[in-house]
Amino acid sequence: QKEVEQDPGPLSVPEGAIVSLNCTYSNSAFQYFMWYRQYSRKGPELLMYTYSSGNKEDGRFTAQVDKSSKYISLFIRDSQPSDSATYLCATALYNQGGKLIFGQGTELSVKP
Amino acid sequence: EAGVAQSPRYKIIEKRQSVAFWCNPISGHATLYWYQQILGQGPKLLIQFQNNGVVDDSQLPKDRFSAERLKGVDSTLKIQPAKLEDSAVYLCASSLEWAGSNYGYTFGSGTRLTVV
Numbered sequence: 326q327k328e329v330e331q332d333p334g335p336l337s338v339p340e341g342a343i344v345s346l347n348c349t350y351s352n353s354a355f356q357y358f359m360w361y362r363q364y365s366r367k368g369p370e371l372l373m374y375t376y377s378s379g380n381k382e383d384g385r386f387t388a389q390v391d392k393s394s395k396y397i398s399l400f401i402r403d404s405q406p407s408d409s410a411t412y413l414c415a416t417a418l419y420n421q422g423g424k425l426i427f428g429q430g431t432e433l434s435v436k437p
Numbered sequence: 438e439a440g441v442a443q444s445p446r447y448k449i450i451e452k453r454q455s456v457a458f459w460c461n462p463i464s465g466h467a468t469l470y471w472y473q474q475i476l477g478q479g480p481k482l483l484i485q486f487q488n489n490g491v492v493d494d495s496q497l498p499k500d501r502f503s504a505e506r507l508k509g510v511d512s513t514l515k516i517q518p519a520k521l522e523d524s525a526v527y528l529c530a531s532s533l534e535w536a537g538s539n540y541g542y543t544f545g546s547g548t549r550l551t552v553v
Contacts, residue, residue, distance in 0.1 A: 333477065368441070368528050368544030369480065413479050423468060423532065424493055425542070427479030 326351055331414055331428030340437050344401040348414035348428045351395065355416040355426075358390045360399045363411045363430065372412075373399065404435045439463065441545035443529050449551045455517035458548045462511070462531030468492075469506055470542070471514050472528040480528055486512065519552045526550070 331348045338344055346360075357376055361369035373388040375381045381388045389398040397414050411430040417423070442461040450456050462469050467488050472480035483502065485492040488509035497504065501520070506512040516523055526547040 329479070331479070366546065366549075368530070368546050369542075370544065371542060415479070423470070423485060423542075424482050425480070427481070429477065429479045 328352055328426050329414060329416055329428040332431055333429050335432040335434060337434045337436060338404055340404060340406060340435055342404050342435070344399075344404050344408070344433060344435075346399040346401075346412050346414075346431050346433070348397040349395055350397065350416050352416075352418075353392070353395065354418055357417040358388070358397050359415045359417075359425070360386075360388055360397075361413040361415060361427075363413060365410075369413055406435050406437050409434050441529055441531055441543050443527075443545035443548055445548055446546065447549045447551075449553060450519055452521055452552050453518040455515065456519055456550060457513055457515045458527050458529075458550075460512045460514070460529030460545060462529070463543055466531035466533055466543075467509070468532045469512050470530040470532075471504055471512070472530065472544075474526045474528055474547070476525070483514070483527075516550075519550075521552050524550055524552045 329350045360373040362372045363369040375388050375390050378390050378392045385402045387400040411432045413430045414428040415425045417425050444459050469486045471483045473483050474480040483497045484494040484504045486506040489506045502516055504514045526549050528544050528547045530542045530544045532542050
């Protein structure tokens, strides 16, 4: 079983739609949860960061972590063509010194 | 601030040849990471340096991969000899320090390696 599972998509939505991206993880000890966005031929860039359970909102983006079900979500409201990218969820343990464990990424396409 | 610099951007080699990638992290960033991203997969950590010391190299195939970070600044990742399954993007990332409050990694754009 992979430590972090993510539906690879691809996911195609019309402009303005609400997008829901999800991951599950296996290790209940994970404490830090992140979403990275990766444009084609670029490195990942940190989009959202959450510690433990709860919600975090930043503009059109909302990250949710449910530790009881080991479920991580990213919601994008009013999606734009510029949101077209691969979205990677990632987790980490405090005592592993910064090592990130990534899901395989979901490719998102937002059509004008 | 300048980002994480990586070179070359692309490299095509034949199997059994050797190749080296270079990374220059953001100035002042003590921690440097090398990740391998195979097409359609998420990045996987190969090695992590804190200054010029290795923190984690548990997933580095040491029979063929080596990495060094002399003087705690830039770093080189080498593969010798390369195999077909080494075809991937090699991402370098850096951070000020490992801090639980913010996983503010900055990734470079990567080196895309094709082994034929």
